[in-house]
Amino acid sequence: MSDREQLLHLADRARRGVALPAEHDALGAGITAMAERLNLLQRGAIERSALLEEARDALETAGITEAHGGDSWPRLVPAIEELAQRADRAEAAIERVRALHRDAYPDHPGRSCTAGCGTWPCPTNRALDQQQPNT
Incomplete structure (x- = not known):
């Protein structure tokens, strides 16, 4: 659908x-x-x-x-x-x-990305926002 x-x-x-x-x-x-x-x-x-x-x-x-x-x-x-x-x-x-990579739990920020990246904000979202990923 x-x-x-x-x-x-x-x-x-x-x-x-x-x-x-x-x-x-x-x-x-x-x-x-x-x-x-x-x-x-x-x-x-x-x-x-x-x-x-x-x-x-x-x-x-x-x-x-x-x-x-x-x-x-x-x-x-x-x-x-x-x-x-x-x-x-x-x-x-x-x-x-951005539609694929968003906060999976908007009521509890920082938990997980909807695309399964494991963290939020995820490396993909940080890259779109021109933030350096945590290394």
């Missing part, structure tokens, strides 16, 4: 009043994860627009305008879009790893 299907199933159980407390927690966590993903996508769209504007400004500063060789701009847009897409894919991959 996909994450989406699981959330829909939990939402249906909650709506019918038959969800267990743990299912309510899982539904809340899933909704939070979806909201974080939406925020990530929105930030990516905003960053992409800002990047395109910066590139356009740089070209204009360099004297490449529509009146003076403006045909260079359309050739650069695909490269800029590809860089933005790569950044989006990297951010999405980080979020997928």
Whole structure:
């Protein structure tokens, strides 16, 4: 069952009043994860627009305008879009790893990672946060 299907199933159980407390927690966590993903996508769209504007400004500063060789701009847009897409894919991959490596016992911090790493925060999570693992 996909994450989406699981959330829909939990939402249906909650709506019918038959969800267990743990299912309510899982539904809340899933909704939070979806909201974080939406925020990530929105930030990516905003960053992409800002990047395109910066590139356009740089070209204009360099004297490449529509009146003076403006045909260079359309050739650069695909490269800029590809860089933005790569950044989006990297951010999405980080979020997928974070979804796998999270505190297994949020009510009792420091116990274990959900991916079975044995400690929390685990080495993977510390690496994502740019913290040095304990050696």
